Amino acid sequence: MPQTNAHPGSALETCGLSLVYGSGETAVTALDGVDFAVSAGEVLALMGPSGSGKTSLLMILGCLLRPSSGEVWVEGRAIANLPDRDLGRLRLQRMGFIFQSYNLFPALTAAENVQVALELKGRDLNDAAGLLERVGLGKRLHNFPRQLSGGEKQRVAIARALAGDPPILLADEPTAALDSTNGRAVVNLLCELAHEQGRAVVVVTHDPRVGDLADRVVRIEDGRLCS
Ligand SMILES: Nc1ncnc2c1ncn2[C@@H]1O[C@H](COP(=O)(O)OP(=O)(O)OP(=O)(O)O)[C@@H](O)[C@H]1O
Numbered sequence: 694m695p696q697t698n699a700h701p702g703s704a705l706e707t708c709g710l711s712l713v714y715g716s717g718e719t720a721v722t723a724l725d726g727v728d729f730a731v732s733a734g735e736v737l738a739l740m741g742p743s744g745s746g747k748t749s750l751l752m753i754l755g756c757l758l759r760p761s762s763g764e765v766w767v768e769g770r771a772i773a774n775l776p777d778r779d780l781g782r783l784r785l786q787r788m789g790f791i792f793q794s795y796n797l798f799p800a801l802t803a804a805e806n807v808q809v810a811l812e813l814k815g816r817d818l819n820d821a822a823g824l825l826e827r828v829g830l831g832k833r834l835h836n837f838p839r840q841l842s843g844g845e846k847q848r849v850a851i852a853r854a855l856a857g858d859p860p861i862l863l864a865d866e867p868t869a870a871l872d873s874t875n876g877r878a879v880v881n882l883l884c885e886l887a888h889e890q891g892r893a894v895v896v897v898t899h900d901p902r903v904g905d906l907a908d909r910v911v912r913i914e915d916g917r918l919c920s
């Protein structure tokens with residue numbers, strides 16, 4: 694009998710999630726009984742010390758890693774038994790990812806970086822201009838990453854994450870490489886994307902600015918949620 698989720702309206706939910714890397718004497722328990730939920734329209738900041746399990750949890754929420762035990766629901770759908778191919782399709786269609794180091798292709802312009810994601814998702818490549826305008830970069834379409842500031846690069850990465858209009862955004866330390874003005878602009882943008890467009894946004898961060906602006910802060914220590 695499959696488990697049922699406690700919060701059927703959640704964008705993402707987990708129950709009893711555990712993750713052990715390796716085995717035997719070198720095994721590391723990265724997550725230990727994590728019950729977690731985030732709703733559409735909500736910005737959730739996941740905070741905790743280095744090594745506490747933040748990236749591991751984000752990777753499981755993003756269907757990039759399977760847990761050792763426990764269940765994950767994506768928009769109410771249990772994914773434990775989904776084959777890898779279906780999981781990949783779910784990730785592509787329903788999720789966008791943002792990373793600390795932007796992960797842009799240096800030899801491609803801002804527009805081309807966004808087009809790579811549109812192509813992967815089978816969307817119209819002409820959408821790139823609109824997405825870059827949405828993040829305030831309508832005048833930087835043809836700039837290469839080296840011609841952009843850190844904050845602008847991160848906004849290109851957010852535009853890329855928005856390709857295909859995913860309802861779930863997952864960000865791992867998106868402001869860690871930015872000064873306070875650019876960091877705040879990126880967090881404000883993520884908040885707008887949640888509040889005005891109803892996306893669920895999970896932001897892993899050490900940055901108190903993100904915690905201050907998020908709708909909810911969840912703390913993790915030693916693989917366990919503590920609030
Ligand atoms: N691929 C791996 N193999 C073995 N252990 C790992 C692996 N990835 C992470 N770990 C361990 O799992 C635990 C959680 O790591 P994780 O990367 O999730 O932490 P984090 O909270 O994101 O840390 P940071 O803030 O430094 O990014 C740590 O003890 C880490 O050493």
Ligand SMILES: [Mg+2]
Nearest residue numbers: 747748749865
């Ligand atoms: Mg991490």
